[in-house]
Amino acid sequence: MTGAVAELEAVEVDYPGRGRALGPVSLAVGEGEIVALVGPSGCGKSTALRLLAGLEGPTRGTVRRAAGRGETSVVFQAPTLAPWLTAAANVALPLELAGVDKGEARARAGEALKAVGLAGATNAKPAQLSGGMAMRVSLARALVTRPKVLLLDEPFAALDEITRRALADDLLTLWAELRPAIVFVTHNVEEAIYMASRVIVMTSGPGRLGGETAIDAPTPRPAGFRATEPFRQAAEAVSNQLTVAMRGAA
Numbered sequence: 001m002t003g004a005v006a007e008l009e010a011v012e013v014d015y016p017g018r019g020r021a022l023g024p025v026s027l028a029v030g031e032g033e034i035v036a037l038v039g040p041s042g043c044g045k046s047t048a049l050r051l052l053a054g055l056e057g058p059t060r061g062t063v064r065r066a067a068g069r070g071e072t073s074v075v076f077q078a079p080t081l082a083p084w085l086t087a088a089a090n091v092a093l094p095l096e097l098a099g100v101d102k103g104e105a106r107a108r109a110g111e112a113l114k115a116v117g118l119a120g121a122t123n124a125k126p127a128q129l130s131g132g133m134a135m136r137v138s139l140a141r142a143l144v145t146r147p148k149v150l151l152l153d154e155p156f157a158a159l160d161e162i163t164r165r166a167l168a169d170d171l172l173t174l175w176a177e178l179r180p181a182i183v184f185v186t187h188n189v190e191e192a193i194y195m196a197s198r199v200i201v202m203t204s205g206p207g208r209l210g211g212e213t214a215i216d217a218p219t220p221r222p223a224g225f226r227a228t229e230p231f232r233q234a235a236e237a238v239s240n241q242l243t244v245a246m247r248g249a250a
Contacts, residue, residue, distance in 0.1 A: 004028040004064070005181045006052050006072075006149050011061030012206075013047055020206035022047045024061065027200065027209065029149070032179040034219070036192035036199045038238065040246050044207030045185045049074075049151050052183060070098055070145030073180075077154045079134040081126040081141075087113060088122040091141045098145070112140035115174060132163040136170070143174060150180045154187065168194055172220035189242065193234045194221060201241040211241030 012023030022044035029035050029052075037045045050056045051063050053074045066072050073094075081090045088109045095105035113122055116136040126134055135155055142150060156164040168191065175182060186192050192199045193215055201211035215234055217225060225231055 003031045005031050005066050006183065007062075007064040008048065008051060008058075009062040009064070011048075011051060011058045011063060013044070013051070013056075014059040022051075022205070022207045023058075025202075025207065025209060029181045029183055031148075032181055033198065034175065034182040034184065034196045036184045036186060036196035037202060038186060038189060038192050038199060038242060039202030039207060039210070040204045040242075041187075042205045043202045043245070044205055045202055046153055048202075048207070049153050049183060049185055052149070053151050066148040070094060071147055072149045072151065073142035073145060073147040074151045075135075075138050075142045075153070075155045077157050079126070079131075079138040081134060081137060083126050086123050086125060087118060087129070087137045087140075090126070090137055091144050094141060094145055108144055109140070112144040113137070115143070115177075116140045116170060131159055132167065135159065135167060139167075139171065139174070143178060143180075146178055147180050150182045152182065152184045154185055156191070157187070164191065169220065171195070176220055189235055189238050190226065193231060193238060194226065199234070199238050201238060201245055203245045210245045211238070213237045213241070 006029040008025050008027045010024050010026055013021045015021050039045055051058060052065055053072060054065060088106055091109035091112050092105040095108060096102060110122055113119060116139055118133060118136050121133060156167055184195050197215055199213045200209055203210040213234055217230060
């Protein structure tokens with residue numbers, strides 16, 4: 001793909017004693033594109049994400065990624081905040097580790113927290129935050145470096161439906177301002193369709209690409225998008241592909 005900022009080319013991952021976990025898989029993510037990965041448990045979605053994050057390497061194949069400091073950010077299912085730091089200090093941490101002046105880092109952290117609706121929680125410790133607020137802090141920390149690529153590994157899975165939907169809208173609003181490429185792992189088909197411009201279905205392990213659906217809708221999504229015919233058709237297409245993938249897992 002021209003202008004790809006993250007790419008897997010004929011990638012395979014083998015684990016000792018477990019055999020092939022992923023691949024072969026080829027996937028290119030373009031600048032500013034939002035791609036969702038869905039598939040059966042154990043199909044290698046998170047493994048693909050770790051490859052793109054540089055957290056592990058492939059057994060075979062090639063990984064190309066935005067590898068500069070701060071150019072790739074990852075948000076995991078658990079917020080992974082330092083419990084002894086305030087929200088502002090947690091968000092400022094990647095900037096300070098990159099050598100940014102502490103005052104500037106804290107100022108940028110305050111702006112990032114404001115962008116995710118937490119301007120009044122800068123001095124709160126993680127234990128004082130709700131699950132949704134903690135995930136907003138994690139998103140602020142991931143976006144404070146203005147990354148080219150944002151990787152999300154089921155970040156809303158532990159949240160209630162109302163909070164999930166609010167965070168999805170907030171994230172798409174932030175995307176419209178910053179335009180990072182996003183790769184989003186989820187088990188939720190409706191969430192994938194709502195978030196992504198392209199939904200990739202992975203087959204049972206060893207995971208391969210089993211289907212792809214383009215979502216033709218404005219981003220951020222218009223009000224009532226989940227009730228529209230295009231949304232329903234996309235959900236049916238992805239669900240059918242996922243059924244085939246799950247049948248292979250049986």
